[in-house]
Amino acid sequence: MSVVAPAIEANPLREGLEQERVPDASCLVIFGASGDLTQRKLIPALYSLAHDGLLPPGQTIIGYARPDYTDDAFRMAMRESCDKFARTRPVDEAVWDNFAKGLFYVRGEFSEPEGILRLNARMKEFDESRGTGGRRIYYLAVPPQFFPTVTELLGREKMVSDPEQGGPFTRAIIEKPFGHDLASAKELNRVAVTTFRERQVFRIDHYLGKETVQNLLVLRFANGIFEPFWNRQYIDHVQITVAESIGVEKRGPYFETSGISRDIIQNHMLQLVSLIGMEPPVAFEANAVRDEKVKVLRALREFPRGHETDVSVRGQYIDGSVLGEKAIAYRKEVKVDPNSNVETYAALKIFIDNWRWADVPFYLRAGKRLPKRVTDISIHFRPAPYPLFNKLTNVTMQPNVLAIRIQPDEGISLKFDSKVPGPTVRTSPVTMEFRYATSFGAEPPEAYERLLLETMLGDSTLFARRDEVETAWAWLDPLLNAWSADPIGPELYPSGTWGPEAADKLIERDGRKWRRP
Amino acid sequence: MTDLTDADVRVDVNAIEKSLSELWRGQQDGEDAVTRAALWNVVAHTSTSEAHVQAAETLGRASAVVPQRTIVVRSNPAAEAELTSWISANCHLVGGGKQVCSEEINIVAGGDRIHRVPPVVSALLIPDMPVAFWWIGDLPNEHEEYVELLLEPADRLIVDSVYFDSPADLALVSRIAEQTSTSPADLNWVRLEEWRAATASIFDPPPMRTRLNAIRRVRVIAGSSDHEFFGESVESLLYASWLSAQVGHAVDANGKVEGAAGSIDYAFERRHQSTDVGGITLVEISFEDGACASITRDRDRGVLVANVDGSVTVQSVTRTLDQQMEKLIVRQLKRIDGDRVLRRVLPIAIKLAKRVA
Numbered sequence: 001m002s003v004v005a006p007a008i009e010a011n012p013l014r015e016g017l018e019q020e021r022v023p024d025a026s027c028l029v030i031f032g033a034s035g036d037l038t039q040r041k042l043i044p045a046l047y048s049l050a051h052d053g054l055l056p057p058g059q060t061i062i063g064y065a066r067p068d069y070t071d072d073a074f075r076m077a078m079r080e081s082c083d084k085f086a087r088t089r090p091v092d093e094a095v096w097d098n099f100a101k102g103l104f105y106v107r108g109e110f111s112e113p114e115g116i117l118r119l120n121a122r123m124k125e126f127d128e129s130r131g132t133g134g135r136r137i138y139y140l141a142v143p144p145q146f147f148p149t150v151t152e153l154l155g156r157e158k159m160v161s162d163p164e165q166g167g168p169f170t171r172a173i174i175e176k177p178f179g180h181d182l183a184s185a186k187e188l189n190r191v192a193v194t195t196f197r198e199r200q201v202f203r204i205d206h207y208l209g210k211e212t213v214q215n216l217l218v219l220r221f222a223n224g225i226f227e228p229f230w231n232r233q234y235i236d237h238v239q240i241t242v243a244e245s246i247g248v249e250k251r252g253p254y255f256e257t258s259g260i261s262r263d264i265i266q267n268h269m270l271q272l273v274s275l276i277g278m279e280p281p282v283a284f285e286a287n288a289v290r291d292e293k294v295k296v297l298r299a300l301r302e303f304p305r306g307h308e309t310d311v312s313v314r315g316q317y318i319d320g321s322v323l324g325e326k327a328i329a330y331r332k333e334v335k336v337d338p339n340s341n342v343e344t345y346a347a348l349k350i351f352i353d354n355w356r357w358a359d360v361p362f363y364l365r366a367g368k369r370l371p372k373r374v375t376d377i378s379i380h381f382r383p384a385p386y387p388l389f390n391k392l393t394n395v396t397m398q399p400n401v402l403a404i405r406i407q408p409d410e411g412i413s414l415k416f417d418s419k420v421p422g423p424t425v426r427t428s429p430v431t432m433e434f435r436y437a438t439s440f441g442a443e444p445p446e447a448y449e450r451l452l453l454e455t456m457l458g459d460s461t462l463f464a465r466r467d468e469v470e471t472a473w474a475w476l477d478p479l480l481n482a483w484s485a486d487p488i489g490p491e492l493y494p495s496g497t498w499g500p501e502a503a504d505k506l507i508e509r510d511g512r513k514w515r516r517p
Numbered sequence: 518m519t520d521l522t523d524a525d526v527r528v529d530v531n532a533i534e535k536s537l538s539e540l541w542r543g544q545q546d547g548e549d550a551v552t553r554a555a556l557w558n559v560v561a562h563t564s565t566s567e568a569h570v571q572a573a574e575t576l577g578r579a580s581a582v583v584p585q586r587t588i589v590v591r592s593n594p595a596a597e598a599e600l601t602s603w604i605s606a607n608c609h610l611v612g613g614g615k616q617v618c619s620e621e622i623n624i625v626a627g628g629d630r631i632h633r634v635p636p637v638v639s640a641l642l643i644p645d646m647p648v649a650f651w652w653i654g655d656l657p658n659e660h661e662e663y664v665e666l667l668l669e670p671a672d673r674l675i676v677d678s679v680y681f682d683s684p685a686d687l688a689l690v691s692r693i694a695e696q697t698s699t700s701p702a703d704l705n706w707v708r709l710e711e712w713r714a715a716t717a718s719i720f721d722p723p724p725m726r727t728r729l730n731a732i733r734r735v736r737v738i739a740g741s742s743d744h745e746f747f748g749e750s751v752e753s754l755l756y757a758s759w760l761s762a763q764v765g766h767a768v769d770a771n772g773k774v775e776g777a778a779g780s781i782d783y784a785f786e787r788r789h790q791s792t793d794v795g796g797i798t799l800v801e802i803s804f805e806d807g808a809c810a811s812i813t814r815d816r817d818r819g820v821l822v823a824n825v826d827g828s829v830t831v832q833s834v835t836r837t838l839d840q841q842m843e844k845l846i847v848r849q850l851k852r853i854d855g856d857r858v859l860r861r862v863l864p865i866a867i868k869l870a871k872r873v874a
Binding site: 009011012013014015016017018019022024025051053056057058092093094095097098131133438439 | 556584710713714716717718720721722723724726729760763764765815818819820823833834835836856857858859
């Protein structure tokens, strides 16, 4: 009996395990490690990955920031974060102890070469002691103005490998905002690609890490029944709502420069539009998926020049109450200009000018201080071609609606008419519901968990590509310019309502109504 | 878990379905309507009233995570002739205070009436929904036709090989896997998952992966009771068989194992203990260069700790998961597809069983 040694590439012992894909150990550096994002999202997400056995043994996480922490002080601070924010609470002591052994801190300024060199020296130590083998992931959780400085320093100090040359990988994760407009986005991307190649850049839009957003692809392309109806022949219109009940809270200064359009519409909402509108990709693979998404963005109809208000509404919240609590006006928020004209609400009527979606309106609305927090997509189908039962029932038949709830209470429902039991033909709309919590019980992983893991594995399917970002800005810029040139400003709406009246008129003009999500 | 009704009904499929409809209608009348959900049909087969109660309670708890239509069968050919049934609903609160309910149908059969059980069960399954059959206890080799009929609609057969009294039981499961469309599932295999994950973590670093071909000896120590019962060895057997199956070892009919670097010595040892009988407590994997990887269970910390002496110094920690029966069942049901690895492992385990029999 003789056995020929097979060539072993992937770890065959991972087959069939829940943790079938485990990345190779690397040094993950978080620039801006003293910030809120690190404490509330990144470290808790990394800990939860460790808890679920999804991190390799030698995975090393290095915080880099200005405050003077020791490794131990940093670990203590991060432990508190995990106690408060990790999905997998309470923290498991044994898992934490092992996780904390891979947690380090380097003090330094973003513009200080000495700090970056200290970081490099430590990473080289870990390559030996923890088996990270030169693999690097840089998470740039830094204010946009520091982005060029940090990337240039990394390049200059030869801390970025070239994937064309082979060898250990280097990847960079960039947080939104990806620019303020097309020009700044292009500049940001130009800077990024002077140091990294595009395929090394992972632009995080945390919406893409949500299970329900990923389920849009599964719903559309893993089921045979939906795709034949997913077009202008059967769909009357689409509505997307991203509503938040909170105001700007401590983010006044940021919001003053962004408004809801830059904060939500340019990124999260257009991601949803492209996932709803895209053609089937040739493969579930990063570029195949993103190629199709960017085609949708390219097909977005331009805003009518000089008539932007025909298809758009902007609003700003004033005093009111949300869920029974008093809420102050945007202009009274901390560090907000009392005369600000920044929009906290926007509604748009947009079109995807292609074969599938010609003349099917997509109504988008996003706002703060709305009655509840909800993200919801609804596909409104055309009515049945002939009203067979209307004469009998004297009731107009309701069109079918497929509603996809992104958050909270994630799920999918289908509304259709049914006969009311009894001797006469009476109809009533009924809803068939699928809820994640009901069917799958367990809490889904946090978006950042999925996205960090995908970065470690080198799969950029769930990240925005350069051309997606720039195409989105190119489409939105004219509207933003028109708004900023408009002396009238946003229409005011009381906190706790569904936005300005003009938003209702925007859709009612077309004989339709906003769905109550 | 709430029992909504204990109303006895005749064992008539239409009557049971009608009672279920009435049960749900009753629930919708309240202010907070319940959501009815099911991802699986789960049929538990028991032979004693004690096992029946335990199975119903276990699946009731499992239905909070994996909603299901539960059918619990108590079937005993030696008992008095009878055939009765009753229904109830298992309700649980989920996020947002919503109440989600799953159905439970109980069937008790004795004497020659047990032969009516397979068609009744088959008729009560929710259409287009997968069927898992949980066989509690040792497999009854003496009633093969009854087993075959019951398993006909099953997509998955769940057993717990810790109760197997001989390698013939492993062979029966393996045969079902080979000859029918029913996928095998073993709760003992689920218990092993953390050991598999811990072992896999040793070989995750690329330099370690090549050492899979350099394994020379594998020592597996498992807990044992005073009795020399075959089921106590199965977890160790499955572990060893898995390692060989995945690395590509050749195992001959006598259980001799040959790898790329020559023959591989598997040592199965038992250590007397009062709890976790049959559970692995230590694994050592020795390589041709003399280095040794070990995985030990740290009960206090609830983890498995993997170490390799020599070049790799980073310790790997794998959290041990809850081994309660309903958790094991849930982990089985959360796996949608059949387990291709287990299918591959079973025939090897039967061969290796000669080393521990």
